Amino acid sequence: MHPLTHKYIPKTTMEVLGQENVVKQLRDFIINFKKQKKKSALIYGPSGVGKTSSVYAIANELDYEVIEVNASNFRNAEQINFKVGNAIKQQSLFARGKIILVDEIDGLSGHEDRGGVQAIVKLIGDSAYPIILTATNPFDNKFSSLRSKSNLMEFSQLDYLSIFRILKRICGHEKIRHEDEVLKALSRRAGGDARSAINDLQSLAQEKKELAKESLEELSERNKTENIMTALNKIFKTTDLKIAISAFDNVREDLDEQLLWIDENLPKEYTKPQELAKAYEMLSKADVFSRRIKRWQHYRFLVYINALITAGIASAKNEKYKNFVQYKPTGRILKLWWASQRNAKKKEIAGKIAEKTHSSKKEILKSTMPYLPIMFRNKEMRNGIINYLDLNEEEIEWLAKAK
Numbered sequence: 001m002h003p004l005t006h007k008y009i010p011k012t013t014m015e016v017l018g019q020e021n022v023v024k025q026l027r028d029f030i031i032n033f034k035k036q037k038k039k040s041a042l043i044y045g046p047s048g049v050g051k052t053s054s055v056y057a058i059a060n061e062l063d064y065e066v067i068e069v070n071a072s073n074f075r076n077a078e079q080i081n082f083k084v085g086n087a088i089k090q091q092s093l094f095a096r097g098k099i100i101l102v103d104e105i106d107g108l109s110g111h112e113d114r115g116g117v118q119a120i121v122k123l124i125g126d127s128a129y130p131i132i133l134t135a136t137n138p139f140d141n142k143f144s145s146l147r148s149k150s151n152l153m154e155f156s157q158l159d160y161l162s163i164f165r166i167l168k169r170i171c172g173h174e175k176i177r178h179e180d181e182v183l184k185a186l187s188r189r190a191g192g193d194a195r196s197a198i199n200d201l202q203s204l205a206q207e208k209k210e211l212a213k214e215s216l217e218e219l220s221e222r223n224k225t226e227n228i229m230t231a232l233n234k235i236f237k238t239t240d241l242k243i244a245i246s247a248f249d250n251v252r253e254d255l256d257e258q259l260l261w262i263d264e265n266l267p268k269e270y271t272k273p274q275e276l277a278k279a280y281e282m283l284s285k286a287d288v289f290s291r292r293i294k295r296w297q298h299y300r301f302l303v304y305i306n307a308l309i310t311a312g313i314a315s316a317k318n319e320k321y322k323n324f325v326q327y328k329p330t331g332r333i334l335k336l337w338w339a340s341q342r343n344a345k346k347k348e349i350a351g352k353i354a355e356k357t358h359s360s361k362k363e364i365l366k367s368t369m370p371y372l373p374i375m376f377r378n379k380e381m382r383n384g385i386i387n388y389l390d391l392n393e394e395e396i397e398w399l400a401k402a403k
């Protein structure tokens with residue numbers, strides 16, 4: 001399946017919506033290149049608003065050739081020269097015009113890529129053709145030399161009606177049935193990013209050729225999942241407790257879900273057994289607290305839970321694991337595991353009784369355990385049992401809740 005974002009790349013400037021002024025500015029810069037003092041344009045703005053597309057649309061209209069240089073592939077001037085080389089030298093008067101596009105200079109990291117920035121500065125000095133740089137954040141210090149050599153042009157976030165028009169056009173060509181209201185809702189939630197709006201449309205509607213109202217809910221479900229994945233990433237990948245502790249701040253998922261998500265994904269991330277064990281200790285403490293909240297409405301425990309499952313888990317590792325882990329939603333298997341954890345408490349208690357009474361654990365599980373919770377409800381017996389078996393808090397908790 002081909003991405004619709006490719007299929008519907010604007011072919012002319014008319015098709016670049018919502019950026020009329022800046023596109024005209026860029027076009028004028030290219031047409032009047034010979035008269036420019038500054039030989040490059042630095043176009044910037046958020047992702048998916050038409051920066052790269054505009055360059056190609058303009059080139060297309062003017063029948064210019066675009067020579068694209070991916071900034072992050074270059075460490076120094078030699079490498080750029082190797083790629084662009086003769087292309088930047090003036091050829092015959094009648095040769096086809098050219099635009100040198102250095103896309104996404106954000107990719108150059110400040111320190112080790114200083115050579116890369118210098119190489120681009122040199123390129124601007126040498127080139128007989130317009131150089132266009134694109135960036136999402138051009139105000140980083142490392143770009144100061146590029147800023148002073150360039151005409152700055154800002155692409156802004158798209159308003160939702162522009163996005164709506166983009167989607168509407170695609171729906172027309174693709175014959176996707178839809179209601180305008182739903183399409184507008186989809187446009188609004190894209191946050192001004194046409195690329196992500198088109199991708200959403202494709203994933204929700206292309207197969208059935210229909211954008212159903214319900215599919216928006218699916219999308220918000222998906223956003224929720226993405227949020228929680230980001231939160232997990234924060235907790236698992238940082239050793240900075242300040243960063244970890246705020247991980248769930250923007251997550252709306254309820255606490256049980258958070259615990260399940262961590263539980264499901266923790267072992268994929270923490271592969272050193274000791275660190276994993278430490279992290280699980282935090283998680284199981286959080287689980288105990290959460291059950292107390294449910295039974296006794298001790299909501300003040302919430303802060304402990306949050307601390308345990310964020311900073312607590314983050315601090316269980318000495319250094320971050322470098323491998324990439326694809327976090328997964330919780331599944332049925334996980335719930336079974338959770339149940340077996342609860343079962344584990346039962347076995348633990350049975351083990352204690354077996355020891356005291358010199359019988360087998362298996363026997364106790366069958367004969368005594370079914371009645372123990374009932375006895376436990378009687379206050380006097382309860383204290384007797386707790387003392388006799390020397391039960392810890394978690395075991396008491398389990399027994400009080402068991403039926």
Ligand SMILES: Nc1ncnc2c1ncn2[C@@H]1O[C@H](COP(=O)(O)OP(=O)(O)OP(=O)(O)O)[C@@H](O)[C@H]1O
Pocket residue numbers: 004005006008009010015016017018019045046047048049050051052053054104135136158166194195198
């Ligand atoms: N203003 C727009 N008008 C029409 N289509 C657009 C517009 N902006 C983006 N698109 C669509 O979104 C896709 C991505 O746009 P583009 O590559 O130009 O974004 P960008 O601003 O360069 O983003 P990035 O910073 O992530 O590179 C295009 O292929 C096009 O389909």
Ligand SMILES: [Mg+2]
Pocket residue numbers: 051052053103134
């Ligand atoms: Mg781009």
